[in-house]
Amino acid sequence: MKLNENFAALGGSYLFGKIAARVRQFAAENPDADVVSLGIGDVTRPLTPAVVCAMHAAVAEMAYEETFRGYGPERGYDFLRRRIAEYYAGRGVSVSPSEIFVGDGAKSDIGNFLDLFGKSRVLMPDPVYPAYFDVNVMSGNKVAFAGGNRRNGFRPLPPSRGDYDIIYICSPNNPTGAVYTKDELKRWVDYARATGAVIFFDAAYECYVRDASLPRSIFEVEGARQCAVEFCSLSKTAGFTGLRCGYTVVPEELAGGRIAEMWERRQATKFNGVSYVVQRAAEAVFTPQGLAENAKNNDYYLRNARAMHGMLESAGVWHTGGENSPYIWMQCPRGITSWEYFDLLLERANVVGTPGAGFGKNGEGYFRLTAFGNDEKTVRAMERLCEVTRAAMRK
Amino acid sequence: MKLNENFAALGGSYLFGKIAARVRQFAAENPDADVVSLGIGDVTRPLTPAVVCAMHAAVAEMAYEETFRGYGPERGYDFLRRRIAEYYAGRGVSVSPSEIFVGDGAKSDIGNFLDLFGKSRVLMPDPVYPAYFDVNVMSGNKVAFAGGNRRNGFRPLPPSRGDYDIIYICSPNNPTGAVYTKDELKRWVDYARATGAVIFFDAAYECYVRDASLPRSIFEVEGARQCAVEFCSLSKTAGFTGLRCGYTVVPEELAGGRIAEMWERRQATKFNGVSYVVQRAAEAVFTPQGLAENAKNNDYYLRNARAMHGMLESAGVWHTGGENSPYIWMQCPRGITSWEYFDLLLERANVVGTPGAGFGKNGEGYFRLTAFGNDEKTVRAMERLCEVTRAAMRK
Secondary structure, three states: OOEOHHHHHOOOOOHHHHHHHHHHHHHHHOOOOOOEEOOOOOOOOOOOHHHHHHHHHHHHHOOOOOOOOOOOOOOOOHHHHHHHHHHHHOOOOOOOHHHEEEEOOHHHHHHHHHHHEOOOEEEEEEOOOHHHHHHHHHOOOEEEEEEOOOOOOOOOOOOOOOOOOEEEEEOOOOOOOOOOOHHHHHHHHHHHHHHOOEEEEEOOOHHHOOOOOOOOOHHHOOOHHHOEEEEEEHHHHOOOOOOOOEEEEOOOOHHHHHHHHHHHHHHHHHOOOOOHHHHHHHHHHOOHHHHHHHHHHHHHHHHHHHHHHHHHHHOOOOEEEOOOOOEEEEEOOOOOOHHHHHHHHHHHHOEEOEEHHHHOHHHOOEEEEEOOOOHHHHHHHHHHHHHHHHHHHHO | OOEOHHHHHOOOOOHHHHHHHHHHHHHHHOOOOOOEEOOOOOOOOOOOHHHHHHHHHHHHHOOOOOOOOOOOOOOOOHHHHHHHHHHHHOOOOOOOHHHEEEEOOHHHHHHHHHHHEOOOEEEEEEOOOHHHHHHHHHOOOEEEEEEOOOOOOOOOOOOOOOOOOEEEEEOOOOOOOOOOOHHHHHHHHHHHHHHOOEEEEEOOOHHHOOOOOOOOOHHHOOOHHHOEEEEEEHHHHOOOOOOOOEEEEOOOOHHHHHHHHHHHHHHHHHOOOOOHHHHHHHHHHOOHHHHHHHHHHHHHHHHHHHHHHHHHHHHOOOEEEOOOOOEEEEEOOOOOOHHHHHHHHHHHHOEEOEEHHHHOHHHOOEEEEEOOOOHHHHHHHHHHHHHHHHHHHHO
16 A cells, blocks of 8 residues: 655644643643633533534434435535525625535534645635645645734735645634624735636635625635635634534636536545435525524624723734634744743643644644633633733843 | 545546436336335434433533533543444454544545555455445555455455555445455455455454354454454444544554554544534444343344345345345346446336446446335335346346
8 A cells, every 4th residue: 555645744733732732731630720722722612502403304204205315416505505595695795505515513524625626826824724734745746835823913915926726715714713894805806817827715714794895705806706716604603613513615617617527526426415404404504594694693702802902902912803704813921932932821820821833833822712612701801811912021 | 736646546426426416317207116226325214222322411511510520531431432342252252442543434444544655555355335346446546356256155265466555345245235254354364464464354243143154254254353453333333324423443562562552642633522412322223221222223234135136036046145135136137237237127117226237347247236125115125126137137
């Protein structure tokens, strides 16, 4: 057998595994510490009544010969794809159900979508969600970075030189919480069209955008249908991290329809559709009741984010995100690395966050906080974090 | 963007799509015909009480903050992996839970497993499940075939010359229903070890093996842990075609542990685990109640298969399968192609099957029938099939 040698070029243990190990050790040594995690991007609010009822009904259907469902369509049931198209239409974005592919989550689709391309030159932001980078290493692609920094507000714009085959954009961004304006996205779309690149647009956090002037889909930008694919997920929209459902929009115009056709064939050959019960749950998310219930859950996280944002503001800590995003990307006190800051916070404030260095070179000196926790615990943890940080900043 | 040019080498429309289109047309032109499908490999019995109860309970857990589950382990929950290991142990096969990876179905895992390998020389049976071939075309691999035929009972043995990187084996086989003996599998294992190949063993139909002397897992064969990966699925074991859950066993011995490590990394990077609710359903399958209930459903299909086998035997039609398998692979009447036989059956007997030519060159002249339908309809359809076939054989 011939192993895929690209795997040897992958970095060591995965970021969150490393963090979990350090936290486990600290907790074992300090059993009475009130350790609060602001580290992981996982939701904590339960599924809403509309979703739960829909799932019970779907499970009951599977119990009787008359209503049992076997293999479903690989690209997802019509009932769900129509609802997703309506969800786009509600924001004034025209997407046909035939352009929507239901999958088991944005992470799977973003990774597997590379199957459709040959060896590619790839441009992605730095800092960046580690999986974007790792899937390209596995494929042997050549990766360059568009550097985010304090000057550009971690919203890097297209480079003035060089062209690429594939461009990754995530807005609202993980890890920085930064949200591109429509004009900024337009610059990326124009650049992609001028250079013949395809944009992989990760819209997993679109549900947190409350400022109506900010785009929630790249298809709000003129020309995007000619150059972009959009990946979205119910993980954050409706707390589906444990249920697993997402969707990918492949416009008909992209490469003259070739990409949609290839993705359809890829999914029909290497995937067998999302669980019927989960698709019924997803359908319920997009009903008026489901949308209202889930907006309440997302408001809960956004209140956390806004509180965190306000407290960092008061403490004089530079940061992005916290508005229109569940993520906050803060600058570490001068002179310490993001892993040193991680240790400081864990030991002195009993707060767990994510060192920016884990997201790339440009992440060094920064730190990611998430707003997915319990509200009271979050505020308590942030008070301790601000105190420790202010003290470190004074040094 | 650079498209993956291997896609251009894929064959046209997918076999089952073509069949469905012909059946739709016939049904539209003959609205009163009693068309019975013995064509598709999808189950029809509903989920059993143990599974349904477990799912309702899991859905209820997701409704409360205290019991809600977000992201699960990418390789599956311990509670399920332990049950699967016990399921193997019950047949005398020792597999550690740490060697088991839960996925959303054998089709996904068999396709995605190629990510771990570089360009490979691949050997697979002919006739063959079309997805095996297509995923290798997508990867640009070079495929050779081990020819099944009437002489070897559609159980081809290792070639005397040539070596390969990857070998596909499916037993009980789709489409032929043929089941390898332990001695025959041992020859494949010895060949793989001698040539350094890895065997992809598809055990999706293991639950239909009732003859205790026939192997249900390749790991019943000495030396297999050094050269084989086993893909299995609950689609047939427990009617999960619409729920989506399978598992892949990667032994620690394989390539000194490298393959297990690479698969773990691949899944952690491009997959986010199976729905919690579905994993609880799968856990219930392996309880004593779940096993007993599902054995009853599988007995139902096996009774169909045995009835079909007996009727073909009486009609003097050569075939494999129908015992220890839900598939029957029958010879078409002399002088007509498998697509001609398809048309003949559809028009004269109103029975839908699958032309052998759809499974490869060696499938020409043969025809696949499945035992997953309603028992009364199946017998009725087989009576008409035997009559039409006998008439065609006399010509």
